[in-house]
Amino acid sequence: MPFELTAAAEQFMRRMLRFSATPTSAFRLRVKPGGCSGLSAEFDIEEPAPDSAELLVISGVRMLVDFRSQGLLAGATIDFSDSLAQSGFIFRLPGQQAASCSVTPPQLVTLINTVFPHPHRG
Numbered sequence: 001m002p003f004e005l006t007a008a009a010e011q012f013m014r015r016m017l018r019f020s021a022t023p024t025s026a027f028r029l030r031v032k033p034g035g036c037s038g039l040s041a042e043f044d045i046e047e048p049a050p051d052s053a054e055l056l057v058i059s060g061v062r063m064l065v066d067f068r069s070q071g072l073l074a075g076a077t078i079d080f081s082d083s084l085a086q087s088g089f090i091f092r093l094p095g096q097q098a099a100s101c102s103v104t105p106p107q108l109v110t111l112i113n114t115v116f117p118h119p120h121r122g
Contacts, residue, residue: 002073033068
């Protein structure tokens with residue numbers, strides 16, 4: 001298996017397929033270097049080509065992953081987070097320490113600025 005899915009990633013992908021697809025659709029995942037965990041992702045729901053070499057079945061999820069993305073994901077674990085602090089895929093690559101950056105959503109910044117106003121702002 002080129003990569004693994006956590007239960008959270010699998011659940012997100014299945015939900016997207018269930019609400020946006022036909023029974024033959026697949027979850028298209030494209031990754032490129034960048035982002036907090038070393039990779040950033042784009043995804044969509046697509047119908048695979050009749051003899052698509054990119055079609056993989058990981059944990060029972062039909063996925064379209066191009067060869068370049070497969071190379072970047074080799075040995076990785078794909079997780080999914082949906083919280084106030086972070087929303088999206090998290091890639092755990094072999095030999096890589098856990099991602100150390102976090103993003104504060106704009107709504108949380110507004111709330112913090114309302115509760116703890118800066119003394120030098122009007």
